[in-house]
Amino acid sequence: MRLSLGFGIKWDAAVGGGVKPFKASGTLARSFSQAASSPQPFTASFARKQRLSPLSHNFASSRLQPRRPYSSRIMSTEELDKQPPQEVKKYLQQSHDRIFESNKKWAAEQKAKNPDFFSHLNAGQSPEYLWIGCSDSRIPAEAITGLGPGEMFIHRNIANLVCSTDLNVMSVVNYAVRHLHVKHIVVCGHYGCGGVKAAMTPQDLGLLNPWLRNIRDVYRLHEAELDGIKDEEAKYNRLVELNVVEQARNVIKTAAIQQSYAKSGYPIVHGWVFGFKDGLLKDLEIDFEGQLKDIQKIYNLTS
Amino acid sequence: MSLVADPLDRIFAGNRTYAERTVQDDPHHFSQLSKGQSPEILWIGCADSRVPETTLCNLKPGDIFVHRNIANCVHTDDLSSASVVEYAVAHIKVKKVVVCGHTSCGGANAALSDGDLGTTLNTWLHPVRELRRKHKAELEKLPDDAARAVHLAELNVHSSIEVLKQHPSIKRAISERGLSLHGVIYDIAAGQLRLLEETGNSKKSFGLWSPN
Structure with a gap:
């Protein structure tokens, strides 16, 4: 990269x-x-x-x-x-x-x-990319990547979450991998994410509670690291990044990705973060093969 | 080395060009965006790569809050879309909700076939297949599969709007601040949006759905 x-x-x-x-x-x-x-x-x-x-x-x-x-x-x-x-x-x-x-x-x-x-x-359509991003109005995937109609398959939800029980995102991944044969899957978060912020807030958000619980779970997985960051904004930014990494891992956990990769050598899963300060994408440089190997120790669904 | 060597290079190069040009045009653009968002529209559309909402509406980052999934479905039991709606309507307070279907939709075509799409997609598209079953007669009258797919996409937009009408935050926003719901179809062959007429109402409001 x-x-x-x-x-x-x-x-x-x-x-x-x-x-x-x-x-x-x-x-x-x-x-x-x-x-x-x-x-x-x-x-x-x-x-x-x-x-x-x-x-x-x-x-x-x-x-x-x-x-x-x-x-x-x-x-x-x-x-x-x-x-x-x-x-x-x-x-x-x-x-x-x-x-x-x-x-x-x-x-x-x-x-x-x-x-x-x-x-x-x-x-x-034969898009090369699947984009899983946040619903936030400020990040229209095709505009910020300079792509046009026909080039990117797009799913956007609150805080770019990928949950195995969410049929919505799973259908998108399934269709993109098994039917459209996309070559790259991008999970893209962004600094200043309202969903991540809400999940860090000790407040009952009603209908949003179960959805945002997934982000609280990301915090729990990385509790030691995040608790070690004293600056609130730095902590929040890091949670945004860790959330992207965990959601990318969730994509890799699916049977569709594992089977397609074993057979064809694609898609590759990436984790990126968009920053409003400069409008640039930051690659979190997820080691796809390393993650895949790590994940398959427990989540192997290739056979 | 060809400039199309790696599809990822294109994205990063495109992004750098975008960031550079945007700053040239308006040095404060990104700092303004980083303050927050106040989009007026929630768009629920298809994940299809040919229907990028912000581009085809000639709008800009910050203008549209977006949820896109397979065949722009809003199912009553889907937490993802329900969360998007809750966030957009109750917290961001958008003024319009647009459900956009489109012509030659892969999801609609799949729902018109009897093929096994795998358990995930079979389940997700089940409600669309139900629509096909309920409207069998009218769909069969249409001349070809393309027309049937368009009609099924229209029916699906109406169905999503029906589900949205029952969302508690939408109900509240309609009565308290005049939120409105709109069903549209994007014609890929023409590049144009078309408003659907209101269903079951003689008063043609060109899709401008109003509870009153």
């Missing part, structure tokens, strides 16, 4: 050379609408997409462009609650319509770039 990271930097630098940054003037929303109203060819991303798979051809540029053709301003919940009922209704209608407006625009853009874009996608 270290090699691939180095490679990533080199590649990025080559691509970055031609990048013309967007004007960051005015408000975010304004610079977005500017970008939307004056579509400019994005040389750098064009170079990039040429080098990547044919699939990423058409949306790479638009994906990397900031855009938000919002006509209305986003109100905070507190602000909205102070509005008269008819204003609330209007606001809700607008925030609803916004998605459809944006979607129409996006679809038209893709079609303009490549008339076959959607018919190609319609023919089927």
